[in-house]
Amino acid sequence: MSKTVNELLTAPAGAPSDVEEIKERSNYLRGTLAEVMQDRISAGIPDDDNRLMKHHGSYLQDDRDLRTERQKQKLEPAYQFMLRVRLPGGVATPNQWLMMDELAHKYGNGTLKLTTRETFQIHGILKWNMKQTIQDIHSTMMDTIAACGDVNRNVMCTSNPYQSEVHSEVYEWSKKLSDYLLPRTRAYHEIWLDEEKVAGTPETDEPMYGPLYLPRKFKIGIAVPPSNDVDVFSQDLGFIAVIENDQLVGFNVAIGGGMGMTHGDTATYPQIAKVIGFVTPDKILDVAEKVITIQRDYGNRSVRKYARFKYTVDRLGLQTVKEELERRLGWMLSEAREFRFDHNGDRYGWQKGFKGKWHFTMFVEGGRIVDYADYKLMTGIREIAKVHKGDFRLTANQNLIIGNVSVQSKKRIDALIDQYGLTEGRHHSAIRRSALACVAFPTCGLAMAEAERYLPTLMDKIDMIIDENGLRDKEITIRMTGCPNGCARHALGEIGFIGKAVGKYNMYLGAAHDGSRLSKMHRENIGEEEILSELRVVLSRYAKERQEGEHFGDFVIRAGIIEATTDGTNFHN
Numbered sequence: 001m002s003k004t005v006n007e008l009l010t011a012p013a014g015a016p017s018d019v020e021e022i023k024e025r026s027n028y029l030r031g032t033l034a035e036v037m038q039d040r041i042s043a044g045i046p047d048d049d050n051r052l053m054k055h056h057g058s059y060l061q062d063d064r065d066l067r068t069e070r071q072k073q074k075l076e077p078a079y080q081f082m083l084r085v086r087l088p089g090g091v092a093t094p095n096q097w098l099m100m101d102e103l104a105h106k107y108g109n110g111t112l113k114l115t116t117r118e119t120f121q122i123h124g125i126l127k128w129n130m131k132q133t134i135q136d137i138h139s140t141m142m143d144t145i146a147a148c149g150d151v152n153r154n155v156m157c158t159s160n161p162y163q164s165e166v167h168s169e170v171y172e173w174s175k176k177l178s179d180y181l182l183p184r185t186r187a188y189h190e191i192w193l194d195e196e197k198v199a200g201t202p203e204t205d206e207p208m209y210g211p212l213y214l215p216r217k218f219k220i221g222i223a224v225p226p227s228n229d230v231d232v233f234s235q236d237l238g239f240i241a242v243i244e245n246d247q248l249v250g251f252n253v254a255i256g257g258g259m260g261m262t263h264g265d266t267a268t269y270p271q272i273a274k275v276i277g278f279v280t281p282d283k284i285l286d287v288a289e290k291v292i293t294i295q296r297d298y299g300n301r302s303v304r305k306y307a308r309f310k311y312t313v314d315r316l317g318l319q320t321v322k323e324e325l326e327r328r329l330g331w332m333l334s335e336a337r338e339f340r341f342d343h344n345g346d347r348y349g350w351q352k353g354f355k356g357k358w359h360f361t362m363f364v365e366g367g368r369i370v371d372y373a374d375y376k377l378m379t380g381i382r383e384i385a386k387v388h389k390g391d392f393r394l395t396a397n398q399n400l401i402i403g404n405v406s407v408q409s410k411k412r413i414d415a416l417i418d419q420y421g422l423t424e425g426r427h428h429s430a431i432r433r434s435a436l437a438c439v440a441f442p443t444c445g446l447a448m449a450e451a452e453r454y455l456p457t458l459m460d461k462i463d464m465i466i467d468e469n470g471l472r473d474k475e476i477t478i479r480m481t482g483c484p485n486g487c488a489r490h491a492l493g494e495i496g497f498i499g500k501a502v503g504k505y506n507m508y509l510g511a512a513h514d515g516s517r518l519s520k521m522h523r524e525n526i527g528e529e530e531i532l533s534e535l536r537v538v539l540s541r542y543a544k545e546r547q548e549g550e551h552f553g554d555f556v557i558r559a560g561i562i563e564a565t566t567d568g569t570n571f572h573n
Helices: 003-008 018-024 047-056 067-072 094-106 127-138 161-180 187-193 281-298 309-316 318-329 377-387 407-419 455-468 528-545 552-558
Strands: 058-062 079-084 112-114 120-125 220-223 237-244 247-255 274-279 349-352 358-362 391-394 400-405 435-437 478-481 495-501 504-509 520-526
Touching (some): 018 047, 079 127, 094 120, 161 237, 161 247, 247 318, 274 281, 377 407, 455 478, 504 528
Antiparallel strands (some): 237 247, 349 358, 391 400, 495 504, 504 520
């Protein structure tokens, strides 16, 4: 390694942030959580413990719809917890689905949220029900550890029913990665599962994370071309499967992606990961660990909004990080192999996989599993889970796959699908089926504007423009987030909306349909009337002027409506 690289390998100067201090004195993520969770005087917990709570898979929230009224009544906020499951690859058994459904009704708000990271969230859990909820989840061989916090989070992999031979192998690697990268502290097991702490033993060693864990969250995704449904370039660390002769031969490695930013701070930006080489499957655990240790050692621990791995890579330089990775590995990455993505959406309806198994992909608007007055979505899936012998796959697009259905079971499950109208999503426009939204109001404390609750209403009006222009069957990715943190990967939407204030959004255009290029801001701080006006013009032009097979994101760049954003460092330019 050259002297120049040595000189570059330094962490940013500055005093540690308050979160670093909280982690340092937390006794490996314990803090006073065990005590405060038993305190019934308040439904909330102190902020220090809430920071630690994230590493256990949960956030303290409050119902913002009730906030003003409760203030008038001199009551504390309507505190509640969001609980997120660690579910590598998004694969769950029918029994696990039934347990999540039961807990959502018993302790939550009666709904389940399918997230853009292929896992479950339950909202509305009261403090005194948290321990039992986690124990019930544990009883079905799931957990919530490291689903949030400054550690590696849920490992994603392609939900790929039409190429299941490879998907099955990739899914196993996603599980191995998830387990290998877990924190070693026993805090989770002691606090929630009543594991007895042995007196006199030394504190837990964290050989990979260290006592301070990472400067910020860390995300990993595995994509299986030609599908980029996991948006692999949005990940801190991405693995792209390389398939030769229908066999998985290894993975291209991509580093430095991430979607979050801060309004008004041009030093923050979304970024797309860059491919740095190729490794065989048996090497990916080692690669992931060493990449994480680089972020541990050189990430920004002073200012959290600059602390994601993408900023570490951009500050040190891609080549410098690659050389340091290879030094820590003790071997060199091979040259990256060729690959091609052609979409990042889901394929709806029945698909035949290998070994005679079938898979049914259903559209779930906003990822919200709930019974509506005229659409018993939650009940229908529950009834299927009672008879299903295969699995459920939660997709990165907030949809659901009823997977591994035998020929013998297909007729029975198909009858339940018809009975409960679970094919409804197939009648929606292609753009609506390609839309993602984060939770936003009322439970997310960071939300500046609506997302999940508002996007369906906006889509009703966008659909009219789509129909006017004959584009109903044209897939255009659309993403909406209530703030710039990027939970719905807004910067990779061909049309993107980032909340600025109630009813106001920044509008972005021009991302690639396959997730390989970022969008750029087209209009700032606009409301619904202006959004529809802008889309009416640009979608009309797209309908009339597009070339054969041209995606919307490519068109707006070719037509000069927006400039291409090939790197996050020119996102604001």
